[in-house]
Amino acid sequence: MSKGAGVEVARLVLRLAVGGTMVAHGVRHARSLSGTAGWFKSIGFERPELQARASAVVEIGAGAALAAGLATPAAAAAVIGTMAVAARTVHVPNGYFIVDEGYEYVLSLAAASAATGALGAGRYSLDARLGRLGRPGHVGGPWVAAAATALGLTVAAAQLATFWRKPERAEG
Template sequence: MRIGTLVLRLVVGGVFVGHGLQKLTGAFGGPGLEGTEQMMEKTGMTPAARNARAVALTETAGGAAIALGAATPLAAGGLIATMLVATQKVHWRNGFWNTKGGWEFNAVLITALTAIAADGPGKLSVDAIRGRKRGGLRGALTALAVGAAGAVGVVQLAKGAQELAAEEHSAAEARSADGSARDAAL
Protein backbone atom coordinates (compact mmCIF):
# COMPACT_ATOMS: atom_id res chain seq x y z
CA MET A 1 0.00 0.00 0.00
CA ARG A 2 1.21 3.48 -0.82
CA ILE A 3 0.94 5.44 2.41
CA GLY A 4 2.40 8.51 0.69
CA THR A 5 -0.50 8.68 -1.75
CA LEU A 6 -3.02 8.31 1.08
CA VAL A 7 -1.36 11.09 3.09
CA LEU A 8 -1.14 13.33 0.02
CA ARG A 9 -4.81 12.68 -0.82
CA LEU A 10 -5.94 13.47 2.72
CA VAL A 11 -3.91 16.67 3.00
CA VAL A 12 -4.61 18.05 -0.47
CA GLY A 13 -8.26 17.01 -0.33
CA GLY A 14 -8.60 18.50 3.15
CA VAL A 15 -7.06 21.80 2.03
CA PHE A 16 -9.57 22.03 -0.81
CA VAL A 17 -12.51 21.15 1.46
CA GLY A 18 -11.39 23.91 3.82
CA HIS A 19 -11.03 26.46 1.02
CA GLY A 20 -14.40 25.44 -0.41
CA LEU A 21 -16.11 25.82 2.96
CA GLN A 22 -14.51 29.23 3.38
CA LYS A 23 -16.17 30.30 0.16
CA LEU A 24 -19.43 28.42 0.70
CA THR A 25 -20.17 29.05 4.39
CA GLY A 26 -17.59 31.50 5.68
CA ALA A 27 -15.93 28.74 7.75
CA PHE A 28 -12.32 29.15 8.88
CA GLY A 29 -12.48 32.93 8.51
CA GLY A 30 -13.54 32.77 4.86
CA PRO A 31 -15.63 35.28 2.96
CA GLY A 32 -18.75 33.11 2.54
CA LEU A 33 -20.81 33.19 -0.62
CA GLU A 34 -21.40 36.95 -0.48
CA GLY A 35 -17.68 37.73 -0.28
CA THR A 36 -16.90 35.12 -2.91
CA GLU A 37 -19.49 36.70 -5.21
CA GLN A 38 -17.80 40.07 -4.74
CA MET A 39 -14.45 38.51 -5.63
CA MET A 40 -15.98 36.94 -8.75
CA GLU A 41 -17.43 40.30 -9.78
CA LYS A 42 -14.05 42.04 -9.35
CA THR A 43 -12.29 39.44 -11.48
CA GLY A 44 -14.87 39.53 -14.26
CA MET A 45 -16.27 36.08 -13.51
CA THR A 46 -19.90 36.84 -14.27
CA PRO A 47 -22.53 35.99 -13.39
CA ALA A 48 -20.82 36.29 -10.03
CA ALA A 49 -23.38 34.36 -7.98
CA ARG A 50 -23.23 31.32 -10.27
CA ASN A 51 -19.45 31.31 -10.39
CA ALA A 52 -19.14 31.78 -6.62
CA ARG A 53 -21.35 28.74 -5.99
CA ALA A 54 -19.56 26.74 -8.68
CA VAL A 55 -16.07 27.30 -7.26
CA ALA A 56 -17.22 26.79 -3.66
CA LEU A 57 -18.98 23.52 -4.48
CA THR A 58 -16.19 22.28 -6.75
CA GLU A 59 -13.55 22.87 -4.09
CA THR A 60 -15.67 21.35 -1.30
CA ALA A 61 -16.96 18.29 -3.19
CA GLY A 62 -13.78 17.82 -5.25
CA GLY A 63 -11.63 18.04 -2.14
CA ALA A 64 -13.80 15.46 -0.38
CA ALA A 65 -13.58 13.18 -3.45
CA ILE A 66 -9.78 13.46 -3.51
CA ALA A 67 -9.56 12.73 0.23
CA LEU A 68 -11.80 9.67 -0.22
CA GLY A 69 -10.12 8.60 -3.46
CA ALA A 70 -13.40 8.75 -5.38
CA ALA A 71 -13.59 9.56 -9.10
CA THR A 72 -9.97 10.59 -8.73
CA PRO A 73 -9.07 11.82 -12.24
CA LEU A 74 -12.36 13.72 -12.58
CA ALA A 75 -12.14 15.25 -9.09
CA ALA A 76 -8.52 16.23 -9.71
CA GLY A 77 -9.53 17.78 -13.04
CA GLY A 78 -12.25 19.90 -11.47
CA LEU A 79 -9.85 21.16 -8.82
CA ILE A 80 -7.12 21.81 -11.39
CA ALA A 81 -9.66 23.93 -13.30
CA THR A 82 -10.28 26.07 -10.20
CA MET A 83 -6.55 26.57 -9.72
CA LEU A 84 -5.97 27.47 -13.37
CA VAL A 85 -8.75 30.06 -13.28
CA ALA A 86 -7.48 31.48 -9.98
CA THR A 87 -3.98 31.68 -11.45
CA GLN A 88 -5.19 33.47 -14.58
CA LYS A 89 -7.64 35.85 -12.91
CA VAL A 90 -5.82 36.68 -9.66
CA HIS A 91 -2.29 35.37 -9.17
CA TRP A 92 -0.40 35.45 -12.50
CA ARG A 93 0.15 39.22 -12.53
CA ASN A 94 1.76 39.00 -9.07
CA GLY A 95 4.60 36.75 -10.20
CA PHE A 96 5.48 33.30 -8.91
CA TRP A 97 5.98 33.68 -5.17
CA ASN A 98 3.02 33.34 -2.86
CA THR A 99 4.42 36.01 -0.52
CA LYS A 100 3.50 38.58 -3.17
CA GLY A 101 0.15 36.97 -4.04
CA GLY A 102 1.67 34.92 -6.85
CA TRP A 103 0.79 31.53 -8.27
CA GLU A 104 3.29 29.37 -6.34
CA PHE A 105 0.62 27.67 -4.16
CA ASN A 106 -1.63 27.06 -7.17
CA ALA A 107 1.25 25.38 -9.00
CA VAL A 108 1.98 23.13 -6.03
CA LEU A 109 -1.67 22.09 -5.77
CA ILE A 110 -1.94 21.44 -9.53
CA THR A 111 1.22 19.34 -9.36
CA ALA A 112 -0.02 17.39 -6.32
CA LEU A 113 -3.38 16.71 -7.99
CA THR A 114 -1.64 15.55 -11.16
CA ALA A 115 0.59 13.24 -9.09
CA ILE A 116 -2.43 11.78 -7.29
CA ALA A 117 -4.17 11.16 -10.62
CA ALA A 118 -0.97 9.63 -12.05
CA ASP A 119 -0.35 7.31 -9.09
CA GLY A 120 -4.01 6.44 -8.67
CA PRO A 121 -5.85 6.78 -5.36
CA GLY A 122 -4.31 3.70 -3.75
CA LYS A 123 -5.83 0.65 -2.06
CA LEU A 124 -7.56 2.59 0.70
CA SER A 125 -9.93 4.48 -1.56
CA VAL A 126 -13.47 4.44 -2.88
CA ASP A 127 -12.10 3.95 -6.40
CA ALA A 128 -10.21 0.81 -5.32
CA ILE A 129 -13.32 -0.60 -3.62
CA ARG A 130 -15.22 -0.05 -6.86
CA GLY A 131 -12.48 -1.79 -8.85
CA ARG A 132 -11.28 1.35 -10.59
CA LYS A 133 -7.54 1.59 -10.77
CA ARG A 134 -7.14 4.62 -12.97
CA GLY A 135 -3.72 6.04 -12.79
CA GLY A 136 -0.58 6.27 -14.78
CA LEU A 137 -0.17 8.58 -17.72
CA ARG A 138 -3.85 8.19 -18.64
CA GLY A 139 -5.02 9.33 -15.19
CA ALA A 140 -2.68 12.33 -15.19
CA LEU A 141 -3.61 13.37 -18.73
CA THR A 142 -7.31 12.96 -17.95
CA ALA A 143 -7.01 15.22 -14.91
CA LEU A 144 -5.01 17.83 -16.82
CA ALA A 145 -7.35 17.73 -19.83
CA VAL A 146 -10.47 18.05 -17.66
CA GLY A 147 -8.80 20.88 -15.74
CA ALA A 148 -7.72 22.78 -18.84
CA ALA A 149 -11.07 22.32 -20.60
CA GLY A 150 -12.96 23.33 -17.47
CA ALA A 151 -10.85 26.45 -16.95
CA VAL A 152 -11.17 27.56 -20.58
CA GLY A 153 -14.90 26.86 -20.55
CA VAL A 154 -15.58 28.78 -17.34
CA VAL A 155 -13.53 31.80 -18.45
CA GLN A 156 -15.21 31.84 -21.88
CA LEU A 157 -18.69 31.58 -20.35
CA ALA A 158 -17.87 34.52 -18.06
CA LYS A 159 -16.55 36.52 -21.01
CA GLY A 160 -19.70 35.75 -22.99
CA ALA A 161 -21.88 36.78 -20.04
CA GLN A 162 -19.98 40.08 -19.77
CA GLU A 163 -20.40 40.76 -23.50
CA LEU A 164 -24.11 39.94 -23.36
CA ALA A 165 -24.60 42.22 -20.34
CA ALA A 166 -22.75 45.04 -22.14
CA GLU A 167 -24.93 44.58 -25.26
CA GLU A 168 -28.09 44.58 -23.14
CA HIS A 169 -26.92 47.70 -21.33
CA SER A 170 -26.19 49.47 -24.64
CA ALA A 171 -29.58 48.45 -26.03
CA ALA A 172 -31.34 49.70 -22.89
CA GLU A 173 -29.48 53.02 -23.12
CA ALA A 174 -30.44 53.34 -26.79
CA ARG A 175 -34.11 52.64 -25.98
CA SER A 176 -33.96 55.17 -23.16
CA ALA A 177 -32.38 57.78 -25.43
CA ASP A 178 -35.03 57.09 -28.11
CA GLY A 179 -37.77 57.48 -25.55
CA SER A 180 -36.27 60.72 -24.22
CA ALA A 181 -35.93 62.12 -27.76
CA ARG A 182 -39.56 61.25 -28.53
CA ASP A 183 -40.73 62.83 -25.28
CA ALA A 184 -38.72 65.98 -26.06
CA ALA A 185 -40.18 66.12 -29.56
CA LEU A 186 -43.71 66.00 -28.19
Protein backbone atom coordinates in the same frame (compact mmCIF):
# COMPACT_ATOMS: atom_id res chain seq x y z
CA MET B 1 7.06 -0.97 6.41
CA SER B 2 7.39 -2.44 2.95
CA LYS B 3 7.96 -0.29 -0.11
CA GLY B 4 4.44 -1.12 -1.32
CA ALA B 5 2.90 -0.04 1.97
CA GLY B 6 4.93 3.17 1.89
CA VAL B 7 3.60 4.00 -1.57
CA GLU B 8 0.05 3.35 -0.39
CA VAL B 9 0.49 5.66 2.59
CA ALA B 10 2.05 8.32 0.31
CA ARG B 11 -0.98 8.15 -2.00
CA LEU B 12 -3.29 8.57 0.98
CA VAL B 13 -1.33 11.49 2.46
CA LEU B 14 -1.23 13.28 -0.89
CA ARG B 15 -4.98 12.84 -1.42
CA LEU B 16 -5.82 13.96 2.12
CA ALA B 17 -3.59 17.04 1.96
CA VAL B 18 -4.88 18.32 -1.38
CA GLY B 19 -8.46 17.21 -0.84
CA GLY B 20 -8.60 18.66 2.67
CA THR B 21 -7.21 21.96 1.44
CA MET B 22 -9.85 22.15 -1.28
CA VAL B 23 -12.66 21.35 1.16
CA ALA B 24 -11.41 24.07 3.52
CA HIS B 25 -11.40 26.63 0.69
CA GLY B 26 -14.87 25.58 -0.41
CA VAL B 27 -16.26 25.84 3.11
CA ARG B 28 -14.71 29.29 3.44
CA HIS B 29 -16.44 30.38 0.23
CA ALA B 30 -19.75 28.80 1.29
CA ARG B 31 -19.75 30.56 4.66
CA SER B 32 -19.76 33.95 2.98
CA LEU B 33 -21.40 33.57 -0.40
CA SER B 34 -22.14 37.28 -0.67
CA GLY B 35 -18.56 38.21 0.20
CA THR B 36 -17.22 35.59 -2.21
CA ALA B 37 -19.57 36.88 -4.92
CA GLY B 38 -18.34 40.43 -4.35
CA TRP B 39 -14.77 39.27 -4.66
CA PHE B 40 -15.54 37.34 -7.86
CA LYS B 41 -17.16 40.47 -9.27
CA SER B 42 -14.09 42.55 -8.37
CA ILE B 43 -11.79 40.22 -10.31
CA GLY B 44 -13.93 40.30 -13.44
CA PHE B 45 -16.48 37.50 -13.21
CA GLU B 46 -19.90 38.00 -14.73
CA ARG B 47 -22.68 36.33 -12.72
CA PRO B 48 -20.58 36.44 -9.54
CA GLU B 49 -23.30 34.88 -7.37
CA LEU B 50 -23.36 31.83 -9.64
CA GLN B 51 -19.55 31.70 -9.58
CA ALA B 52 -19.49 31.87 -5.77
CA ARG B 53 -21.94 28.99 -5.43
CA ALA B 54 -20.21 26.94 -8.12
CA SER B 55 -16.82 27.55 -6.54
CA ALA B 56 -18.00 26.38 -3.13
CA VAL B 57 -19.68 23.28 -4.55
CA VAL B 58 -16.77 22.28 -6.79
CA GLU B 59 -14.11 22.89 -4.14
CA ILE B 60 -16.00 20.97 -1.45
CA GLY B 61 -17.11 18.18 -3.79
CA ALA B 62 -13.83 17.68 -5.63
CA GLY B 63 -11.84 18.01 -2.41
CA ALA B 64 -13.96 15.46 -0.58
CA ALA B 65 -13.84 13.05 -3.54
CA LEU B 66 -10.08 13.41 -3.87
CA ALA B 67 -9.52 12.92 -0.14
CA ALA B 68 -11.74 9.83 -0.14
CA GLY B 69 -10.24 8.49 -3.35
CA LEU B 70 -13.61 8.45 -5.11
CA ALA B 71 -13.67 8.99 -8.88
CA THR B 72 -10.10 10.11 -8.38
CA PRO B 73 -9.23 11.07 -11.98
CA ALA B 74 -12.35 13.28 -12.23
CA ALA B 75 -11.69 14.82 -8.81
CA ALA B 76 -8.09 15.55 -9.82
CA ALA B 77 -9.34 17.17 -13.05
CA ALA B 78 -11.73 19.38 -11.06
CA VAL B 79 -8.94 20.55 -8.75
CA ILE B 80 -6.64 21.22 -11.72
CA GLY B 81 -9.37 23.24 -13.43
CA THR B 82 -10.15 25.22 -10.30
CA MET B 83 -6.49 26.04 -9.80
CA ALA B 84 -6.12 27.04 -13.46
CA VAL B 85 -8.97 29.53 -13.10
CA ALA B 86 -7.43 30.92 -9.91
CA ALA B 87 -4.04 31.19 -11.57
CA ARG B 88 -5.34 33.03 -14.63
CA THR B 89 -7.67 35.40 -12.84
CA VAL B 90 -5.61 36.31 -9.78
CA HIS B 91 -2.15 34.83 -9.38
CA VAL B 92 -0.15 34.77 -12.63
CA PRO B 93 0.07 38.57 -12.96
CA ASN B 94 1.74 38.67 -9.53
CA GLY B 95 4.68 36.42 -10.37
CA TYR B 96 5.62 33.10 -8.84
CA PHE B 97 5.86 33.51 -5.06
CA ILE B 98 2.80 33.23 -2.84
CA VAL B 99 4.04 36.04 -0.59
CA ASP B 100 3.32 38.35 -3.54
CA GLU B 101 -0.03 36.61 -4.29
CA GLY B 102 1.76 34.68 -7.05
CA TYR B 103 0.88 31.31 -8.53
CA GLU B 104 3.25 29.13 -6.45
CA TYR B 105 0.42 27.76 -4.28
CA VAL B 106 -2.15 27.05 -6.99
CA LEU B 107 0.52 25.45 -9.18
CA SER B 108 1.52 23.18 -6.29
CA LEU B 109 -2.07 22.03 -5.72
CA ALA B 110 -2.61 21.44 -9.45
CA ALA B 111 0.67 19.52 -9.76
CA ALA B 112 -0.17 17.40 -6.71
CA SER B 113 -3.54 16.63 -8.29
CA ALA B 114 -1.90 15.60 -11.56
CA ALA B 115 0.50 13.43 -9.54
CA THR B 116 -2.47 11.81 -7.85
CA GLY B 117 -3.86 11.01 -11.29
CA ALA B 118 -0.53 9.45 -12.25
CA LEU B 119 -0.24 7.46 -9.00
CA GLY B 120 -3.86 6.37 -8.75
CA ALA B 121 -5.98 6.50 -5.60
CA GLY B 122 -4.38 3.45 -4.06
CA ARG B 123 -5.49 0.71 -1.74
CA TYR B 124 -6.83 3.08 0.95
CA SER B 125 -9.52 4.66 -1.21
CA LEU B 126 -13.19 4.32 -2.03
CA ASP B 127 -12.23 3.60 -5.63
CA ALA B 128 -10.39 0.49 -4.37
CA ARG B 129 -13.16 -0.42 -1.96
CA LEU B 130 -15.78 -0.24 -4.70
CA GLY B 131 -13.54 -2.10 -7.13
CA ARG B 132 -14.65 0.18 -9.94
CA LEU B 133 -11.31 1.09 -11.40
CA GLY B 134 -9.72 -2.13 -12.55
CA ARG B 135 -6.95 -3.25 -10.24
CA PRO B 136 -8.30 -1.96 -6.91
CA GLY B 137 -7.64 1.75 -6.66
CA HIS B 138 -4.58 1.66 -8.88
CA VAL B 139 -5.86 3.21 -12.08
CA GLY B 140 -3.29 5.81 -12.81
CA GLY B 141 -0.32 6.43 -14.99
CA PRO B 142 0.82 9.10 -17.40
CA TRP B 143 -2.29 8.89 -19.58
CA VAL B 144 -4.61 9.34 -16.60
CA ALA B 145 -2.57 12.32 -15.40
CA ALA B 146 -2.55 13.80 -18.92
CA ALA B 147 -6.29 13.25 -19.36
CA ALA B 148 -7.10 14.79 -15.95
CA THR B 149 -4.90 17.77 -16.75
CA ALA B 150 -6.39 18.22 -20.23
CA LEU B 151 -9.95 17.95 -18.91
CA GLY B 152 -9.28 20.38 -16.07
CA LEU B 153 -7.64 22.94 -18.36
CA THR B 154 -10.39 22.60 -20.98
CA VAL B 155 -13.17 23.18 -18.46
CA ALA B 156 -11.22 26.09 -16.95
CA ALA B 157 -10.82 27.67 -20.39
CA ALA B 158 -14.53 27.28 -21.08
CA GLN B 159 -15.45 28.82 -17.73
CA LEU B 160 -13.11 31.75 -18.28
CA ALA B 161 -14.35 32.33 -21.84
CA THR B 162 -17.97 32.26 -20.70
CA PHE B 163 -17.88 34.13 -17.40
CA TRP B 164 -14.67 36.15 -17.01
CA ARG B 165 -13.44 39.42 -18.47
CA LYS B 166 -10.09 40.76 -17.37
CA PRO B 167 -10.84 43.91 -15.36
CA GLU B 168 -9.22 47.11 -16.50
CA ARG B 169 -6.70 48.42 -14.02
CA ALA B 170 -6.86 52.02 -12.98
CA GLU B 171 -3.81 53.99 -14.07
CA GLY B 172 -2.03 55.49 -11.10
